[in-house]
Structure formats: structure tokens, C-alpha cells
Amino acid sequence: MTKEVRTRFAPSPTGDLHVGGARTALFNWLFTRNQGGDYILRIEDTDFNRSADQYTEQIKSALDWLGLNWDEGPDVGGPHEPYHQSQRLDRYKEVADELMKRGVVYPCYCTAEELEAERERQRARREPPRYSGRCRNLSEAEKEKFEAEGRDYAYRYRIPEKPATVKDIAKGEVSFPPDQVGDFIVIKSNGSPAYNFAVVVDDHDMGITHVVRGDDHLSNTPRQIYLYEEMGWQPPKWCHLAMILGSDGERLSKRHGATDVEEYREKGFLPEAMVNALALLGWSPPDGVEVKDVDELIEAFSLERVNKSASRFDFDKVRYLNGQHLRALPATEICERLEDFLPESLTKNDRENLPEIVELLREQLELLTDFAPLYETYFVDFSPEPSAVKWLAEQDGALEVVTVLKKHVEAAQSFSLADVESLIKAAGDELEQSGADLYKPMRVAVTGQLEGPEFHRLMVPLGRQRCLDRIETVLQAVEDLN
């Protein structure tokens, strides 16, 4: 019997959810859903100076929007509550006491300034900047002296003199010599747990089986492995994901454009497109079909197919994916998604006809934010293009088409799609014209432009009166030319 898969996404609430963090969350989630396991959200808020509740809320809301629901964690609870590190201090204390009892941690009285000075010296001597172990073997007298000085102290873990090997699903076996690791802080002088200690305690307590995270954590892993071994705990399986870089190959940052998930939401991206795009960063589907909905992604996902190299976030591709997902939606659904992106200028009447208008414009939509300018172009700002007016004036027979069209529109009793189609046909029969010769002049008359969405479908939501007004305006514009 195989053990149930348990994974976690453990952000620190020091900022909005970044595309890198979202990708990490997504890979954990996809893997877990594929395996039928439990996915846990844990908030790593032990850095009291930088953590803020507002960020926790924003991260949760971004995950929510992406649809990455968690089985255990804030709001939903679970058997391993609490899921905020800041509320688990007693537990860290308990494990720390155990380490003290074993004599594998020792108090370090060095101040931040001393440590910084030490690192400076090491750098100057071209040595690796690393903790030297100056408090490693302090005598009782020395300790008392420091205590008497009123110095604070942190606890460091005395690492064993043997290399730590990370068996990583993505990277393979990676070994770190102990002199590269150095004794590290377990409990800070303010009593709070250091990251490398807290994660191990949490991951163990919560029964995490797979740790999937960014490869900036790879070199932390030896410290965590030492702790697992020390406590006799079963370490999880590791999978370190290569970084996501900006367009110039540097670490992704603000100056590369949108880096927060929230910004994509505001720009009119669909969550399913974001999920699809994120999934393709460092992973590829075995069947080579890249456009996939969430269920297909879950079905196809495996950690074995994550690749080792860093990737850059390709904005063009996300746009393309967004267009694919958007156009796959029925018009009524698109209307709902459009809710926050409707233009101020949307008239009450057009609002009622929104599904029809959306149907008309959907092929031109890539982002939800594309709708408003298109709507305004075709439905609000009617200002005939001079080039189109000129074309109409100079094209043989074009004006005649418009006059006949006007006559038929005026005579129309109702204005359904069928009505409009038969009206156009009647005009065509009368003129003995068809194809471009017929449609193009009509288009210019009603839209003021030489190109646009399907003309006969456009007339319906526009309505009889608006069509007539426009034809009138265009005819006037032609006359003004002379």
C-alpha cells in the first residue's frame, strides 16, 4: 500500500503572490490532485518584521482566483492546526528543548555586527563567508562572561562532519560537503524559530510526503536533512523547481512588467489561462498538446516531467493561451467574466443585448480588457474613417448600394437576425449585386470603417434606428467631400 501523498505550499506573507510562487503552488496542487492526495496551505510568518496579514489575505485571494483550493490550512482548518507558523511557537520550543537535551545545539552569543564583520574578513581573504564556529566550544566561564555582559544568544545546530545528499526528483542526487553548510541557527535570539528549523518541524508534523519548491531552496536542503536525521524523522521527497526569470534572463522582478498574479487578473486574463501558462513553465505535457483545461492538466501532470532549466515568462504566449480559453467559453459565460471589465459607456439597451454583442466580437477578444475598446469602436463612437468615406465616394456603384440599403432599413418592421438577412438579400436582388460589391459599401455605411466584425450580425444589436442614423451620417460625410 502506498502512503497517501501530502504536499504543501508555504508562502511567507511578505508580498503579493508572485508568478514564481503561483507556479510552485500550482505544481504542488496539480501533483496532489493527480495523486488524489491532500494539499496544504501553510503560512510561514515567523519573520515578524516583514510579515503582514494583508499579504496573507492577498495570497489566499490569488490562490482562490486561480482555483488552487487547499484541503487543510487557514479558513478550512484540518487535523494539524494551526497552519500559521506564528501560532506554533510552543511546538518549536518543544523540539528545540529536545535538541538541547541531546546537546546538539549550543548558544551563540555573536552579535549581528560581529558576524557581519567576520563575513567581511572572510570575503576579503576570498574565503567562503560562513559561520566560523567561534561559539561552538565555549567553556562555562566564557558563557558566563557573555551572560554577564547581558548578551542575547541564539541556538545553533552543530552539524555532523559528513556530507548531506539531496535525492531530488527534478535534479537528481546533489551532495553538499559539510564545510559548505556550517552550523546554522535553529532558534533566533528573540526566541522565534529560524526557517530551516521551522519547516522541518512543520513538514514532519503535518506528514508532508513531497516538498515541491523553488530551487533557491536547494542549498538549504542539507540543513533540513541534518535535522531530519537528528530527530530520526522520515524526510520527504524533494523536487526543486528551476527559477522563472525575466525577459532578460535576470531574476524576475517588477521591472520586467507584471509579476503579481493580481496584475494579470486586472489585465483581463482568465484564471484557466494563467494556470495553463504557469503549468507550461518547467513542465511539458507528454502528449505535446499545450492548450489544456485544468482537468486535463491534472490528468497529465507528473513530477517526473518537470525539467531542470530555468525559464522566462513569455507574455505573448499567455495572451495566446488566454485567447484560446476565452473563445472556448460560451457567450453567456464570457458575459459573466466580463462583469468587471464593462465600459462606462455601455448603454442599458446594449447591456441587455450583451450576449449578442459578445457573440459578435468574441473572435477578436484575446483578453477581457479587449472588449471595452471594441465595443466603443463599433457601438459608441461613431466617427466614419475619412479613408472609408473616400472609398465609398469613389467606388463605382457603392453609393447606390447604400441608398438602397437605407430604403430597406427604413421599411423594416422588425430587426431580428433573420429580418436583417432577408433585408440584405432583398437589397442585393434589387441591385443585382453580391459578395464584396454588396457588403463592403454597406459595411462602410453602418460602421464607418472598411473592416470590422461580421456586418449583418452587427446590425442586429445596433438596431434599426442606430443603423439609419449612421447611414445618414455617412451619406452626409460623402456629400461634404464635394
Next chain:
RNA sequence: GUCCCCGUCGUCUAGCCAGGCCAAGGACAUCAGGUUUUCAUCCUGAAGACAGGGGUUCAAAUCCCCUCGGGGACACCA
């Protein structure tokens, strides 16, 4: 600086672990055609890469070594 990771079209990648099926496949973007009353969608096609150098082998994108390039870590941040 030290250690670690990575290096296939402009970009995301398949192929690499188990060498021949690869004169390297797909997708985005680009360009050219086509369908469509037009734009878009869609379809077809073009261009475009194994970082460099050494090995090993009958055979290397795939294995080994070196160089170069990029990234990460080296915190009482996570």
C-alpha cells in the same frame, strides 16, 4: 570568492536518465499564402537551435572532461 544548479530555434519546450528511429519534433512570436463580404478566428507553408572545445564509441543533442555563459545559495529572510 566558495559551493550548487542550469545551458536545444527570438521565447516555452520534446528528445538526454536506458547513444543509432534526430540531416533535431511541437507551440508562441515573425513572415508568406489560403478560407472568409472585411478584420479576427481557422488552415497551409517559410525562416529559425543542440554554447565552445576535447574525448569515449562503428555511432553522441544524448556518456565523460575542460572552458565559457547564466542563475542560485553562502542571514538571528523565508
